[in-house]
Amino acid sequence: MSQIKGPVPLAVNSPLAPSDQIFAGLMNARDERQKMKQSSAADGADAKVVFNAIREAYQPHYRAQVLARAQSAALTTRPFAERLVHFWANHFAVSADKGVVYGLAGTLENEAIRPHVAGRFIDLLTAVEQHPAMIAFLDNQYSVGKDSMAAARVASRFRGADTGQPKRQFGINENLAREILELHTLGVNGGYSQADVTSFAQIITGWSIGGGKGRLAGGVPGRFYFRDNLHEPGPKVFLGKTYTEQGQRQGEAVLADLARRPETANFIATKLVRHFIADDPPPAAVDRVARAFLKSGGDLPQVYAALIESPESWDANARKFKTPEDFVFSTLRALNVSPAGPEEVIRTFDLLGQRQYTPGSPAGWPDTSKSWDGSDALMHRVLWASRVGAKYESGVEPADLAAASLGAYARPETLTAVRRAASSGQAVALLLMSPEFQRR
Amino acid sequence: MPRPTLLNTGRRRFLIGAGALAATAAIPNALFAYTGGASRLVVVILRGALDGLAAVPPYGDPDYASLHRELAIAAPGSPDGALALNNTFGLHPSLTFLHERFAAGELVVFDAVASPYRDRSHFDGQNVLENGLTKPVGTADGWLNRALAALPRGAGRPGHSAVAISQNVPLILRGEAAVISKSPQVTPDVDEDLLARLADLYSKDDWFSARLSEALQTEKMVDGAAVDTAADSSAMSKESLKAAYPNRVGAVARMASELMRSDGGPEIAVIEASGWDTHANQGGAKGILATRLAGLDQGLKSLADGLGPLWAQSAVLVVTEFGRTAAVNGTRGTDHGTGGCAFLLGGAVRGGQVIADWPGLRRTALLDNRDLKPTLDLRSVFKTVLDEHMHVDANTLAKRVFPDSSGARPLQGLIRA
Numbered sequence: 135m136s137q138i139k140g141p142v143p144l145a146v147n148s149p150l151a152p153s154d155q156i157f158a159g160l161m162n163a164r165d166e167r168q169k170m171k172q173s174s175a176a177d178g179a180d181a182k183v184v185f186n187a188i189r190e191a192y193q194p195h196y197r198a199q200v201l202a203r204a205q206s207a208a209l210t211t212r213p214f215a216e217r218l219v220h221f222w223a224n225h226f227a228v229s230a231d232k233g234v235v236y237g238l239a240g241t242l243e244n245e246a247i248r249p250h251v252a253g254r255f256i257d258l259l260t261a262v263e264q265h266p267a268m269i270a271f272l273d274n275q276y277s278v279g280k281d282s283m284a285a286a287r288v289a290s291r292f293r294g295a296d297t298g299q300p301k302r303q304f305g306i307n308e309n310l311a312r313e314i315l316e317l318h319t320l321g322v323n324g325g326y327s328q329a330d331v332t333s334f335a336q337i338i339t340g341w342s343i344g345g346g347k348g349r350l351a352g353g354v355p356g357r358f359y360f361r362d363n364l365h366e367p368g369p370k371v372f373l374g375k376t377y378t379e380q381g382q383r384q385g386e387a388v389l390a391d392l393a394r395r396p397e398t399a400n401f402i403a404t405k406l407v408r409h410f411i412a413d414d415p416p417p418a419a420v421d422r423v424a425r426a427f428l429k430s431g432g433d434l435p436q437v438y439a440a441l442i443e444s445p446e447s448w449d450a451n452a453r454k455f456k457t458p459e460d461f462v463f464s465t466l467r468a469l470n471v472s473p474a475g476p477e478e479v480i481r482t483f484d485l486l487g488q489r490q491y492t493p494g495s496p497a498g499w500p501d502t503s504k505s506w507d508g509s510d511a512l513m514h515r516v517l518w519a520s521r522v523g524a525k526y527e528s529g530v531e532p533a534d535l536a537a538a539s540l541g542a543y544a545r546p547e548t549l550t551a552v553r554r555a556a557s558s559g560q561a562v563a564l565l566l567m568s569p570e571f572q573r574r
Numbered sequence: 575m576p577r578p579t580l581l582n583t584g585r586r587r588f589l590i591g592a593g594a595l596a597a598t599a600a601i602p603n604a605l606f607a608y609t610g611g612a613s614r615l616v617v618v619i620l621r622g623a624l625d626g627l628a629a630v631p632p633y634g635d636p637d638y639a640s641l642h643r644e645l646a647i648a649a650p651g652s653p654d655g656a657l658a659l660n661n662t663f664g665l666h667p668s669l670t671f672l673h674e675r676f677a678a679g680e681l682v683v684f685d686a687v688a689s690p691y692r693d694r695s696h697f698d699g700q701n702v703l704e705n706g707l708t709k710p711v712g713t714a715d716g717w718l719n720r721a722l723a724a725l726p727r728g729a730g731r732p733g734h735s736a737v738a739i740s741q742n743v744p745l746i747l748r749g750e751a752a753v754i755s756k757s758p759q760v761t762p763d764v765d766e767d768l769l770a771r772l773a774d775l776y777s778k779d780d781w782f783s784a785r786l787s788e789a790l791q792t793e794k795m796v797d798g799a800a801v802d803t804a805a806d807s808s809a810m811s812k813e814s815l816k817a818a819y820p821n822r823v824g825a826v827a828r829m830a831s832e833l834m835r836s837d838g839g840p841e842i843a844v845i846e847a848s849g850w851d852t853h854a855n856q857g858g859a860k861g862i863l864a865t866r867l868a869g870l871d872q873g874l875k876s877l878a879d880g881l882g883p884l885w886a887q888s889a890v891l892v893v894t895e896f897g898r899t900a901a902v903n904g905t906r907g908t909d910h911g912t913g914g915c916a917f918l919l920g921g922a923v924r925g926g927q928v929i930a931d932w933p934g935l936r937r938t939a940l941l942d943n944r945d946l947k948p949t950l951d952l953r954s955v956f957k958t959v960l961d962e963h964m965h966v967d968a969n970t971l972a973k974r975v976f977p978d979s980s981g982a983r984p985l986q987g988l989i990r991a
Binding site for chain 1: 621622693694695696697698710714738740741742743748754755756757759764765767768769771772774775776777778779781782785786788789792793848851853854902903904905907909910942
């Protein structure tokens with residue numbers, strides 16, 4: 135249990151840049167390229183300018199974050215805490231295949247999740263929803279209240295003037311609000327309506343990122359910044375309650391209430407139990423974990439304790455097929471090796487179909503065996519296992535490795551296959567591909 | 575070696591063409607079933623909710639331009655205008671291949687269509703699109719797997735019948751009927767001795783045993799496909815797939831077509847493409863969505879080219895979980911909506927039609943004052959294709975494949991007789 139107290143920093147000393155610096159780097163790279171483009175009088179290709187800026191400014195950071203993540207998973211002395219970090223990073227998923235998120239995805243995990251993974255849920259939730267990676271991923275930075283100061287100013291400027299151009303229409307973007315409710319707190323059956331989504335989106339107008347130019351200048355570039363001039367003023371009704379707080383406080387008050395609701399407790403408990411116990415979460419375990427969540431006011435160590443103490447956690451029949459991430463990280467730990475550079479990590483996850491930080495959707499990677507158990511996926515695992523075997527065969531005693539990594543789960547036929555293998559490399563591959571290593 | 579499937583199809587058509595109906599009737603149905611059945615079906619799932627009002631601009635609707643504003647596609651004939659379908663609807667200017675197929679009578683465009691799902695979660699929406707029920711939970715299998723199990727077939731038809739072009743199988747194809755998965759990634763050969771030892775190691779574990787044997791059969795199929803296509807000057811060897819098709823839709827489409835053309839290959843394939851969730855800076859005739867649509871369009875062309883002679887007996891369904899808001903949001907994009915569009919494409923399709931009971935975009939006509947109101951249930955389209963094209967019997971469709979779907983009546987005449 136000592137694993138789940140306090141922050142969970144990366145287990146390696148990696149020179150990772152903070153999100154504000156990375157984001158400011160992107161803005162600078164974009165400005166530089168815009169200037170170059172204007173001076174060379176080339177036209178069109180705006181998208182290409184942005185694309186190149188993203189690659190230039192972001193790629194080294196993405197690679198460094200992916201490497202640090204794998205090394206930390208390999209070397210940590212707190213493997214359960216590290217798994218919790220990965221669980222929450224997937225619960226609060228952002229996806230690096232959206233350009234603006236590419237170099238920031240790992241910073242959400244390192245800056246918003248690691249400090250709070252063994253703290254209170256409300257602190258974790260607030261840190262995540264105010265992290266620039268989440269704001270940018272779900273498009274909240276320019277979501278504008280229709281009666282905000284910015285909208286009023288534009289309306290007065292255009293009054294009576296018909297420029298023939300379509301006027302920029304100010305309004306909300308409901309993406310972040312919807313996903314906070316559906317994916318981060320209440321769950322899709324959590325009892326909210328479209329009107330609640332719209333109202334919550336109004337409530338968090340102004341939750342943005344610092345930087346910008348001209349009228350948009352403000353805040354520290356790349357950090358969370360509340361833009362009062364974009365905020366929809368006035369009290370708002372959400373889930374039947376009227377929120378009268380001003381500005382940024384209004385959204386924080388909603389988050390605080392969401393973090394206390396039984397629907398949230400139940401949703402989080404269901405996801406934890408699905409992840410750590412079984413694809414079809416046993417209701418008794420969900421209930422126990424949800425009660426711990428509510429009783430403790432979302433104190434996460436008490437929630438994890440209830441999870442571990444659930445007898446269902448120790449059911450030897452309830453083992454899950456590993457995701458590619460589980461498979462790779464458990465292999466690194468079994469072999470006691472840590473990747474030396476980002477290339478091998480990136481190639482590995484591309485091969486196995488789980489490129490790091492790219493679940494593609496805000497729902498994160500799927501967490502049931504059926505989503506990962508295709509025959510094609512199995513062949514990719516075989517291929518990777520054979521490469522790993524060939525790479526690390528010297529210095530490995532396969533029989534000892536089997537005993538150490540499989541323990542009581544080792545089946546006699548696996549031990550026999552490992553002993554009779556044609557080479558140590560093949561023995562390692564057979565061990566990694568054994569049904570008992572492929573399940574956790 | 576000639577493909578038995580094609581040979582028989584050709585003969586069947588010839589006989590019908592020659593008016594020798596009596597001769598056709600004399601051939602037992604089981605013979606056709608044994609040779610694999612003529613029909614091929616590809617389902618393309620667009621994950622993230624495609625904006626139907628951009629893909630199929632209703633330029634003739636008086637409210638369209640004012641709601642969709644800078645995202646609206648202009649009328650045909652204007653610069654960057656829509657590609658005309660009729661007096662009301664067009665196609666996005668990126669969809670040139672689809673437009674060409676419409677003119678050739680091989681594309682049906684559906685509009686104001688939706689699954690029975692009426693909330694706005696991607697993930698529940700995709701579940702309903704794939705599980706064939708009216709709600710997101712309630713079954714762990716997909717409607718296409720249930721349809722696969724109900725396909726009429728003769729005894730002894732070898733091999734599998736459906737493939738997911740991905741490493742893993744999406745919900746729509748999960749279920750009791752065995753299916754395979756194959757991603758377009760190139761997998762170099764794995765040492766055969768290792769595979770033999772794994773087969774032995776898995777012999778007491780049914781699940782691993784089944785997966786490995788499926789994987790080995792798929793590899794054989796791919797090898798077969800590569801050999802076959804090597805003789806075809808327009809085709810690529812599997813090693814060059816990735817280089818030749820940097821666009822992902824193209825790569826998966828090509829893999830689907832190669833597998834379907836191989837001997838004993840699947841008659842059903844599922845392809846997925848993501849990136850349609852355009853909440854911000856969606857763009858109009860040009861921009862993010864336009865680029866995605868062009869990729870999809872070229873991917874579908876790759877599929878048609880790759881299927882080659884099989885195209886004549888193919889139908890391709892292109893669907894998404896729901897449409898998007900009729901009005902532009904505050905960030906030059908669109909939020910989650912309800913009614914949207916779908917496409918049915920292929921040589922077997924009776925195309926050149928737009929099927930839309932158009933509710934209009936007047937504020938009062940919108941669903942919840944924001945979304946295009948659906949007037950056609952996607953399950954009606956699915957049922958019709960499974961009936962007319964795949965010959966799944968109507969009773970099984972109504973009871974087993976799509977339970978609780980009595981409100982979703984089949985259409986008629988989507989597939990050439």
